[in-house]
Amino acid sequence: MMEKIVIKGRGALEGTASGPAIVFPDSIAGNSGALGDVDGVVYEKGNINYGISIKNAILVVPCAKGSNGFSAHFKGALIAGVKPAGWISTKIDARLGVAIASMNIPAVVDFTDVDPIKVISTGDWVELNGTTGEVVITKK
Template identity: 30%
Template sequence: MSGVILHGRTVVPGVVEGEALVSHEPISGWGGIDPMRGVIIEPRHELFGVCFSGKILVFPSAKGSSGWSGFFQTTRLSGTAPIGMVIGRISTKSALGAVVTRVPTVTDLDADPCEAIATGDWVRVDAGNGTVAVEKRRGEHEPA
């Protein structure tokens, strides 16, 4: 895959690739997501109403209570989880959330992932090696 390659630290090993969904705001688990639908429901969040199911979720950090991990575990049990996570700043709640969600996850990257990756970019997370390869999406006016 050509494009940008970010290097970071493994949280949950594994390899996955897919479309990125980027949040520039921290994500709340309890009260911030609907785990049965895989949708962000925090009213003032930039991604309010957006589904993260089947996407690689890129976000700066987790916010809220220790219930964060339980809500993300419910996404796994409901089949609505993201397929991978790229977390700017890890915390105990987001680390535990990644572990119970059981998706490849990388953190502590050499560049801000929320700036280096855009929603719609194709991303390959090789969490075992701590790399995130980004294929930038084509703009509407770029040649194929």
């Protein structure tokens, strides 16, 4: 049987979402060109997930980073039909808050007992509940 871990944060935007996790220990740069505006592919030089699409994934970040254009590039990808399924962030910040609110997709943030960056690995199957703040991780 696959190992399951349950962690809890603050539900930031209601609704449920599930998908494979992509973990960004150093976040994703909000600068122009770091995320493909129409294909949702990570083009940030040096990012460990360079070349990977965010489509239908649960994005796991410590916070946002870089330009205040952060939300706009994710919103552009959403309108182009390439959106993540949900967000998990160790702590909320304003750049990420705008992205979550603008994309209007479920999110769990502000973990106090555990850092999701350390518990979740890229490829794990993650189910999140943006209302209760519960996150169920099935290890790959």
